[in-house]
Amino acid sequence: MNYWQEVEIIVNYEAQEAVSEILMNQGAKGVAIEGDIIMQQALADRLGDYFPHLTGSEQVAIKACFSKYKTERELQHLLKSVQDLDKFGLNVGRVKLNWKIVCDKEWADVWKDHYHPINIGKVVVQPSWEILPPQDNKVYVTIDPGMAFGTGTHPSTFMCIEALQQMDLADKVVWDIGTGSGILAITAAKLGAKQIEAVDIDPVAVKVCSLNAELNQVNLKPKQGSIDQINGTADVIIVNIIADVIIELLPQICSKLPPKGLLFVSGIINQRAEEVRQEAYQLGLRQEWENRQGEWVFYCFSQGEVSDD
Secondary structure (H helix, E strand, C coil), X not given: CCEEEEEEEEEEHHHHHHHHHHHHHCCCXXXXXXXXXXXXXXXXXXXXCCCCCCCCCCEEEEEXXXXXXXXXXXXXXXXXXXXXXXXXXXXXCCCEEEEEEEEHXXXXXXXXXXXXXXXXXXXXXXXXXXXXXXXXXXXXXXCCCCCCCCCCCCHHHHHHXXXXXXXXXXXXXXXXXXXXXXXXXXXXXXXXXXXXXXXXXXXXXXXXXXXXXXXXXXXXXXXECCHHXXXXXXXXXXXXXXXXXXXXXHHHHHHHCCCCCEEEEEEEEHHHHHHHHHHHHHCCCEEEEEEEECCEEEEEEECCCCCCC
């Protein structure tokens, strides 16, 4: 087990690049920047629509890891170097330095302590390091999420897996847009879907999805990109992302859904739900049902009325 010294320097955002450079020059193996202003930028760039309360602070925390520990004298010298940046016209604000010792387990493995098998109807989602004895009436999906979204524990994913069990997927073509770990595409395959397509704009997610497909012995070859990377039409399209992306994709989705095709959308917070629904209505989609867990909303829309048979 490897141990590292994590040094955190709090400064005004204006000085973050200069401070990062100082830390790297001092031997840091990498830096991470946290703060309200970073989240505000992510919100403006539509990288999410669910954020904690933002205070509006212009200060950020710049964290760096060192394999060779800095002495107290070296840390004081580092603090002085940051404070002296104001001589170059940078408004560093009130500078604060903290440090602690961390180990690899904290960075890479500790999340595994909180990821255990979860039952969602007849589907059991389990990590590869905690395989349950099989039962005849259960469908097992083994997922190692790595750096991609999707373990089944989040309400948005949970509701999609519930919805997939409410229909007969035999002979159905299912697309998973923004597949993440591949959990929904793999679940659809395990529930009997004839053909599965999965895409994600993140190359890391594509790799993770591919590895999970192999782990589950599912015929799935994910592609990097969005819905325009898939040809033909789908009986079921799943989009478990965020409201802005769902709204942006809806016109393309409608063109890929045949009559009576179904669209599952999730990852929507309560405040954006009506906006998504109205946009779907304007494009001619019909709401079949909805589900809610806490502040998260799931919709099932159809392209025309779905028959009861």
